[in-house]
Amino acid sequence: MKESKRSDKVMLNIQRAFCYVLLVFLSILCLFSFYILFINTTRSHPDIQKGFSLIPGKSFFINLNSVLNNKNLPVLSGLMNSVIVSSVSAILATYFSTLTAYAIHAYEFKFKKFAFGFIMVIMMIPTQVSALGFVKLMGDMGLMNSFIPLTVPTIASPIIFFFMKQYMQSALPMDLVEAARIDGAREFRIFNQIVLPIMKPAIAVQAIFTFVFAWNNYFIPALLLNKDNKKTLPILIAQLRSADFLKFDMGQVYMLIAISIFPVIIVYLILSKNIVSGITLGSVKG
Amino acid sequence: MMKKKSKLVSYAKWGYIFLIPFFVTYLIFSLIPLVSTFYNSFFENYMVGLMKVGPKFIGIDNYKAVFLHSELLTYLKNTLIIWAMGFIPQIFFSLLLAAWFTDLKLRLKTGAFKTIIYMPNLIMAAAFSMLFFAMFSDSGPVNNLLTYLGLPSYRFLSEVAGTRGLIAFLNFLMWFGNTTIILMAAIMGIDGSLFEAARIDGANSWQTFKRITMPLIKPILAYVLITSLIGGIQMFDVPQILTNGEGNPNRTSMTAMMYLNKHLFSKNYGMAGAVSVILFIITCILSIFVFKFITNDPDKIKVKKKKKGGSL
Numbered sequence: 001m002k003e004s005k006r007s008d009k010v011m012l013n014i015q016r017a018f019c020y021v022l023l024v025f026l027s028i029l030c031l032f033s034f035y036i037l038f039i040n041t042t043r044s045h046p047d048i049q050k051g052f053s054l055i056p057g058k059s060f061f062i063n064l065n066s067v068l069n070n071k072n073l074p075v076l077s078g079l080m081n082s083v084i085v086s087s088v089s090a091i092l093a094t095y096f097s098t099l100t101a102y103a104i105h106a107y108e109f110k111f112k113k114f115a116f117g118f119i120m121v122i123m124m125i126p127t128q129v130s131a132l133g134f135v136k137l138m139g140d141m142g143l144m145n146s147f148i149p150l151t152v153p154t155i156a157s158p159i160i161f162f163f164m165k166q167y168m169q170s171a172l173p174m175d176l177v178e179a180a181r182i183d184g185a186r187e188f189r190i191f192n193q194i195v196l197p198i199m200k201p202a203i204a205v206q207a208i209f210t211f212v213f214a215w216n217n218y219f220i221p222a223l224l225l226n227k228d229n230k231k232t233l234p235i236l237i238a239q240l241r242s243a244d245f246l247k248f249d250m251g252q253v254y255m256l257i258a259i260s261i262f263p264v265i266i267v268y269l270i271l272s273k274n275i276v277s278g279i280t281l282g283s284v285k286g
Numbered sequence: 287m288m289k290k291k292s293k294l295v296s297y298a299k300w301g302y303i304f305l306i307p308f309f310v311t312y313l314i315f316s317l318i319p320l321v322s323t324f325y326n327s328f329f330e331n332y333m334v335g336l337m338k339v340g341p342k343f344i345g346i347d348n349y350k351a352v353f354l355h356s357e358l359l360t361y362l363k364n365t366l367i368i369w370a371m372g373f374i375p376q377i378f379f380s381l382l383l384a385a386w387f388t389d390l391k392l393r394l395k396t397g398a399f400k401t402i403i404y405m406p407n408l409i410m411a412a413a414f415s416m417l418f419f420a421m422f423s424d425s426g427p428v429n430n431l432l433t434y435l436g437l438p439s440y441r442f443l444s445e446v447a448g449t450r451g452l453i454a455f456l457n458f459l460m461w462f463g464n465t466t467i468i469l470m471a472a473i474m475g476i477d478g479s480l481f482e483a484a485r486i487d488g489a490n491s492w493q494t495f496k497r498i499t500m501p502l503i504k505p506i507l508a509y510v511l512i513t514s515l516i517g518g519i520q521m522f523d524v525p526q527i528l529t530n531g532e533g534n535p536n537r538t539s540m541t542a543m544m545y546l547n548k549h550l551f552s553k554n555y556g557m558a559g560a561v562s563v564i565l566f567i568i569t570c571i572l573s574i575f576v577f578k579f580i581t582n583d584p585d586k587i588k589v590k591k592k593k594k595g596g597s598l
Contacts, residue, residue: 012391019386019394026379027402030459036427037417052430100308107301115305122312124573125320126520128543129566132326132550132558133319153315156308187300216410218523219543223550234412234523241416241527253420260413268408272401276467 040254048250063251074228082233085150089214090207093154101164123158135223145230160206167202233260327559348560365541369518371454376462384469403463411523446538472506509579
């Protein structure tokens with residue numbers, strides 16, 4: 001008996017070691033390319049051409065400086081544009097999705113079931129399939145090279161709506177709303193001053209996801225933005241890709257990629273605990 | 287009594303008012319464009335140089351052209367192949383990791399690993415692909431490393447398997463962490479007493495996994511499969527950047543969305559409309575399955591509740 005228990009324990013340890021080996025391997029797979037990216041942002045063009053290295057160089061600030069001041073590539077304005085579009089999207093999407101969820105959660109009205117069903121049905125429709133009509137309409141409305149078509153549509157975000165509604169069911173007691181009504185608060189004030197603060201954790205998670213989604217978005221912005229001073233980072237990356245690659249200073253190429261990737265990684269690492277638990281709240285619904 | 291009734295009626299008004307922003311926005315920025323896309327698919331409307339041809343109503347001729355004279359079916363096949371090349375390892379590793387992470391006997395320290403494997407999901411696909419393009423180019427770091435190790439170099443982006451493999455690998459990297467966490471939540475939603483009973487009956491890990499875990503998370507596996515397939519049809523950023531929109535070598539890595547994008551850019555609105563409608567219909571058919579999982583699956587609701595309280 002004792003013997004078998006000990007062998008069980010040995011087996012378990014072997015199994016555990018095997019798990020960790022595979023986990024470390026997968027982690028390296030995830031991190032390797034970012035490590036190379038980081039190293040190459042610190043090396044000068046001739047250094048990078050010379051070959052592979054795992055040790056950082058000394059050209060980080062030179063590369064940063066030259067990519068930000070590159071005359072052919074509006075990196076600084078691209079960075080600013082990306083920050084603006086992503087922030088506005090995050091604010092609009094979370095505020096109005098919470099409002100929509102509150103409408104369905106807190107009120108009884110005739111078309112409630114229909115409205116909810118409708119939002120659920122449109123949830124899976126990808127934006128790309130209506131891109132043709134979208135781009136034509138925006139052209140007719142004179143909104144080419146405007147940020148309105150990239151930010152305002154996030155007011156109608158079915159997935160965030162659904163997440164907020166799920167969260168409300170467990171976190172927002174209607175007694176609280178009733179009490180505020182008895183105190184004479186108007187509906188709109190109740191939403192802004194009572195509901196929003198309670199929803200803060202959910203709003204934070206969804207704001208991050210919306211920000212990242214808008215930051216990374218490429219398909220639609222590429223069809224709408226063609227003026228240099230309006231372009232966002234993904235479009236600049238595509239532009240860099242289509243230019244004759246070898247003519248470029250590789251230190252700058254890596255630096256531009258890093259500018260697009262590292263801010264997200266840093267924010268993610270700071271907030272990862274909230275984010276990872278947030279995914280599962282929303283993810284089962286897509 | 288009277289008063290209470292009138293109160294209820296007056297609140298109903300606010301329900302409608304609060305729904306206005308969503309529905310107005312949806313109407314303008316999604317519904318009208320969708321209808322207009324359908325409408326445009328029945329017209330001949332394209333550019334020859336700077337000259338505009340159409341719009342002229344031609345019925346279903348665009349659809350005929352798409353099916354008979356275009357390469358859409360080939361590109362759909364490419365999309366499906368690349369998706370499968372990424373999805374098979376994705377579901378394999380996700381299931382394995384989810385089972386390990388939730389195994390009470392193993393008691394692995396998982397926090398940091400979860401953080402790391404989820405990270406690629408948030409990375410800008412365009413930048414990630416550009417990074418891979420730089421790393422795997424003929425004289426890039428990876429080939430340098432291969433030479434350094436005394437191995438033959440490989441022209442990743444000139445070979446069918448190399449290019450498709452890189453796209454699939456990127457898709458795998460970006461999604462396996464996400465899938466792992468969804469499956470973990472599903473496994474943690476299973477009634478713990480079932481695992482306890484299995485343990486008392488002397489079942490080993492594999493038996494427990496096969497007989498209890500797998501059957502009970504089947505609906506969520508199906509959900510993961512179909513949402514991934516819907517995402518697969520939208521595959522665009524990675525192959526577009528990696529191959530500069532060409533789908534090289536020889537268009538073997540051209541996806542359906544890249545084809546749509548090509549028509550949109552060249553302002554061939556008739557064909558773009560027809561391709562959009564076809565992709566819309568495919569997505570709708572797949573979505574019906576997802577919709578079923580979300581709306582009437584009691585197990586799912588249990589999972590959701592568990593997750594909220596759980597210490598993920």
